[in-house]
Amino acid sequence: MGLKAKQILVTGARGFVGKHLVEKLREIGAEVLALDVKGENPIDLRDWQQVRDFGRTIGKLDLVYHLAALMFVPYSLENPRQIYEVNVVGTLNILELCRLNAVKKLVFASSYVYGSPQHLPVDEVHPLNPANPYARSKVMGEGLCKAYHEDYGLNCIILRPFNIYGEGQDDSFLIPSILKQMASGKVELMDPEPRRNFLYISDAIEAYVKAGEYTSADFEISNIGYGLSHSVDEIASSMAEAWGQQVKISYKHLRRRNEIMDVVANIQKANEELGWEPKIDLEMGLKQYIEWYKGRQTGTVRSVE
16 A cells, blocks of 8 residues: 555654654655654553553554664663563554554564574574564564464564664664764774674665555565675774774774674565665765764754654
8 A cells, every 4th residue: 555645653753763764654645643752642652551542542543663662682681671561561552552443554673583593694484583682572572463463353564674774873883883983083892793784774764664555465574684794894994984084993802792793684575575675785875874974963964853
């Protein structure tokens, strides 16, 4: 279905991906309800009373994007209860809202569920092997989506993105953390070797739009990523070159707990089923991101609000 004039709820609307998605959906012409713990509709998704009362006020919904989650892996290891409450109970409450409001379709944001890959590239039939509370919470969320599909007929599209980056991302993540340090001329990182499959934010948003439009199946799971991996050292070196000023890069040579050394997404299914493929390679994406960052510092471009 086309999304113009559709009534769409987006949870996590003030998060990194959520802000970009809300902006894109409104640009398309959708009627968007933006739900978050702060902002237009401040609701704690862990609180069923708040969610149920909100559901009674919103009328008809054509589609729900459930993006709301706590997602920083190191934080999840230190705060597992909060992770499970937000990511699992919050997902259950949104699924109940969909059931009670006769919503026909939900797009659920998952990730990090494969663990250390048994083969590369990783496809959607790869065994799930979550290695931290965040990843486990996403596996549980996927299971709840499947249960509500089988028990109540809710159509679900689960997207498993790989390392999204771009304008507005929190600097606790790798690429924005490097960018923040570059202004000082020195960048210090933990480990140069781990490789990740980075996806630029505009490509990710296009995948979410495609998933919302998709009508050919009742329950689908699709990876979204660029399909190539790059090491931390390659990322830092590429960013230093794009920065255009001399930057000293050093490493502590410390490895994180349960570190995954390489991951590459198989995106054939997203291409064939959703009609989606990424357009922005790493070099182009880093250049655009750095230009945006410098423009924000000088006030020549707007922040992502």
